[in-house]
Structures are given as C-alpha cells and as structure tokens.
Amino acid sequence: MKHTISVLLEDKPGALARIATMFARRGFNIDSLAVGPTEREGVSCITLRVDAEHHSLEQIEKQIHKLVNVLRVTELAPDEAVERELLLLRVSASPDRRAELISTSEAFKGRVVDLGADSVTFELTGTPEELDAFQELARPHGIQELVRTGRVGMARASAKRARRLSAIN
C-alpha cells in the first residue's frame, strides 16, 4: 500500500539528509521525494511517496516525527488532496511524426519546450497517473531521455482538516 506524506521541516543544514538516512537505516521504501520552500520563510516541505507494505505507515510517520527539525507530518489522503508532478521527456521524432506526438501531448495539456533534428522535448504537469499514461503513449516512438520531479501535494481546502499524523494518545 502506497501513501503520500507531507513533511514540514525547518530549513536547516542536513535536515533532508536526516530524513533520507533514517529511511535507509530503517529499511523504509521511498518511491519519490520532492523538496522545496513553503509560504513560511525557513520552512521547507518534503512530499514523500512511501511504500508501507513492510512497515506500518504509523511507524514510518512516528520515526519521521522524532527528527528534531521536523515540524509536522501529514498524510495526504487521495480523496482529500491535490497531487501533481512535472515530467520532461525527450522522444525520437522525425519531422513527419511530430504532429502526431504534439497532438497526443495536447490531450495531456503538455507543451513542447525543445525541438531537435530528430527529437521533441515535452513538458507535462499532471497527476502521476497522467504522466504514466503519456509516457506509455510516447514509448513506442523511442524515449531518449526522461526526468520526473516526484509528486508534490497539498490537502484540499475542503478537507476538514489535514489528517495530522502525530503522536498518538
């Protein structure tokens, strides 16, 4: 079972390394990790996609929470959160195949960001599942290079209250 966890942490030296080290040491699996600034100065947000097959989500969350720089840990439940990811994909495309690829990307609200003699580079933002779908459609053309940011997420305004996974009790 996979879960998305949002971690607010102080922007201090080594803060990200502490989380990464803890995951490695405890044998927790990270599918993706995205980090960046927030609306508060000195506070960063890490969005983690974790696989809780071998460890309970509760245990993963509590171990994150023990880290001194961590301010808040929240699970982003799928029905109560928005999740997005950015993809850059360079695909082989001779001039006669470009139109087909570009129209496919438009269905995903993608943009062409670079053109080469035999390639097109697309930028796509969407849910991770949409990016997966576009990636599969592009694959037969020959993917030359692909990078994804990993998902970022935010609880919806309608969510009663972001489910705060904090100290039980």
Added chain:
Amino acid sequence: MRMNGADAILRSLEAEGVEVMFGIPGGAIMPTYDAMARGTTVRHVLARHEQGAGHMAQGYARASGRVGVAIATSGPGATNLVTPIADAWMDSTPLVCITGQVRSTLIGTDAFQECDITGITMPIVKHSWLVQDVKEIGAVMKAAFHIARTGRCGPVLVDVPRDIQEAELDFSYPATVDLPGWRPPRKVHPLQIREAAERIAHAEKPVLYVGGGTINGDACDELRTLAEAGGLPVITTLMGKGAFPETHPLFFGWPGMHGTKWSNLAMNTCDVLVAIGARFDDRVTGKLSAFAPGATVVHLDIDPAEISKLRDADIPVVGPLKKALAELATAVGKHRDAGVAGPEAWVHKIEEWRDEFPLRYGAGGDWLKPQKLMETLQELTAGDDVIFTTGVGQHQMWAMQYLLTERPRNFITSGGLGTMGYGIPAAVGAKAARPEATVVCVDGDGCFQMTAQELTTAAIEDLPIVVVLVNNGYLGMVTQWQDMFFDGRRSHVGLGADVPDYVKLAEAYGGVGMLVETEAELEPALREALSLDRTVVIDCRVDPTEQCFPMIPAGAAAIDMVEYEDSVEATS
C-alpha cells in the same frame, strides 16, 4: 561578555551544571583545551582513548542520572567516539559529545584530521550540529543538553570548527531553547490510564515487563508503588535491572535469552503484559510471533515510535513514565480498594516455577565456577552501595543472574549495542559520578583488553575501581555458540589464559593485581580488593568449559529454552 568560542563552550557547560567531562585534546579542539587552562569549574578527566572517554561519560550518566559529556578532537578523535555514541543511542543514555573540526575554510577539502563526523553519526544521534557561526554556540549548547535529556534520552553531537572556537563573540547563555520541532510528550492521556488500569486490575495473570526507560524516566519509586498497589509481579530487562529491588517479594527475575526460566514462563503465559519503558528487543522476545501469545499488551513509553514498533499494543500509554506510573498506581489501587482481587494465585504459581526451575550449575571439580564467583561477590556486597559495570558476554549474563541489584543506577551495562570493552571505562565514569560508592567492573578476558588502557585513567585521576576478571581464556560466549550451533568447531576463540599476565599488567597500570585460581582463594581476595580503595584487578581463573544457561537460542521461542542438564546442585 566578550570572549572566544572556546570560552563560550566552557561557560555553557558551567551554566548546565556540568561537573566533569571526559576527553582527550588534539589539534582541532586545542582552543577549547586552552580555554580550560585559563580556568573552568568543570573537572576534566583525561582518558587514554576517546572510546574510553565516551564510555566514561556514559558510565557517569547512568550512575548519576545526569547528562554525560565527552570531548575530542576532529578526525580520529571523533571517529573513536562513534562506538560510545552508538551505544548511548541503543541504550538511551543522555550524552553530549563535543568534537573539534578543521577550520571552516578547510571543510570539504580532505584536510588533515578532517572527517564528516556529523555525517558519520547521523543514524545514531538524536540530533547534531556543525556550528557555522560563533554566535550560535550558546543556543546550540543549550539545545544539545535539552535534547539529550528530554523525551527519550540519548546522544547528541556538537562539532565545532577550530576557527569558530577562536572567533570572538558577546556571550550570554540563553535562558530558553528555540526548538519548534522538538516537543516530547509531557502529559499522559487520562483515558489511556483509565483503560490500562482497568485491564491491569482485572488481569488474572499480569506481568510488569520493566525496561531501562523506567530508570531513565526516574520512575522507579512509582513503579514500586504500582507493583505493590496491584500485587503485580515484576520482571526487569537487562537495562531495567535495579529499577525494582531484586529482593522484593514481587520481583521475578529477568526475561529473554539468558533470563531465568520462571521469568520467561511468566512472561510467555501471562494474560496482560505491561511493558514499561521497554522495547520488545529480540534478545527479550526471541521469536516475536511466539512471544507472549494471547497476552493483552499495555505499553507505556515516552517515545511514541516504540509503541507497536514490534508488538502491537492493545493499550498504548505515551508520556513521562514518572507521571504515567504514579497515575496508574493510584487508579489500580482504587480498583483493589473497590474489591477487585489481586493476582495472588498467579504470583504463587510463578513462585512455584522459581522453586522448580532455579538457576543451576555443575559443582565440584578443581575449577572455580564463574557462577560461584558471582554468588560470592553478591554475598560480600549485599546491602552496600556498590555500582556494578560489566563488559559483554557470558560474564555479563552471569552478573545479571547472580548479582542482586537493590537500587536503580547500580548496574551499568551495554545492552543494546553489546559493546565489549564497555565495563572498565564505564566504571571509571561511574566512580567520577559517585565517589562515595564502591565501583566493581565485572569483566571478561575478551573485553578487558579492548579498553584496559583506562586503568591508567583510574589510577592517575584517583577514580579507583575493582575489576573482577572472569578469565576463562576464551571469547566465552562465541565459544558457547560455536559449541552449540556450529558443531563445536572452535574458530579463533582461544585467548590463552597466561598472556598477558594480568597481575603484572594491573601493576604496570598503577593498580594492584591479584590472582585467584581456586574457590578457596576467592573470598579473601575479593574482601581485600573491596577494602583497598585502590584500583585492583583480580584475575579469576574460571572453568573454561562452563556455559551460560538457561539459553533461548537466537530466533527461537521461549519454550525452546535450553537448560543446564548435567548432575546439578541447586543454587539459591
């Protein structure tokens, strides 16, 4: 006040009320040692190896209940502290380690004696700092002590580049800490207490499974109140040893791999298991899925992450144990006052098991038996304020089984990490914490030479300890495993009993050496050693064939316990 960073470190230690620090100087920490030369109220104990300094700080912390402080230089000085830091992490010992670092401008250049100690220690500290601005020193030191001793205790590391120690600042020690992400639980949920009390009070076969957190949480009096209020049998882990008086009628031994059979029977057949500052370590549970099957688990801990980490807790109680146990004792007492019967029949059953399955060992022969050694040591020290420290191995397990500890902080050992060599430096640190107590290190001959150089420290710093060397000429526990699980193939476990000459070695280190080869020589030697007020090593030659029983093989269930089988003589 205007001063440099090094002075600010010392003023911070003084402001924290630190009495003693353990360390060794070197290049990158020299400004701080220079500041010591200018004057400080903190006593500095010069160790002979940084690992020794770290374990001394641990022994000090465990004996006193205060934060231990170790100080070392960069590079090898810092890496030598890694084992004590890991040990303190596993056993939740409050420790502040201060290391020098190369100059800020040299960091990252592979400079002489540079190493990334904050990186190396990241998985084994509660938190660490690489100080980047001299103005941070006060806040960092304040936070370091606060984090080390609040919540679940543990080690922290402060790495200070040499130029930061030399830089000047206007120093004042902050009154408060600014740690928005560090909020250990301070209260206990009343509903959880009520539920726990009801379950415990109505249990037919309850057991209190008490770990080291009870001692760290200064909750031993409250534990006793709870046990007595409810008539509840108490079993303490290796780390919890001393949390409950071991001569108390409700005390029922130690669980796990080399725990007593009656204790393991009680733990594994109880209906309500109350884990108190304990963490279901594999050496306690054996095969986890077979551990205490059917028991309802009530788990009290300051660290929420320990709840349901290994065994699902039916009733979790997170919070400071002192508060939790006090409230639980009151609540359980009310149930008893209201007429809910205590578990007398169950307690009687465990007493029967204790009578039926006592600790046993083979008697007779020419050799001194290590168990006899422990029994004699116990007789000679019973009732006195004696702190025992140990190394790791067979001698440690015999010490657990035979040395009855009456008070908390009087049995100091490396439980989680299992660090051979812990005993001697921990004893020196304990002596520094409580000079009025007699400190005895029960050590193995394998452990002894890993940190024996600290006997020098004991002699020179006037911190006398008695080392009772359980010398069987082997890495005994490894030998036992080879005999039991590797078809007796002895692979590189023989140490030889004659080299080094421990008596001469003790004398060379400025102490007194004694040799005990027979049972008859034992008691007089121990008596003399305990009365000398000097550092003594008693080389006790014990039966090299003796194995430590009972034993639950690693990964096996408690019911698969291996017991002593030969013709036996019951011991008390």
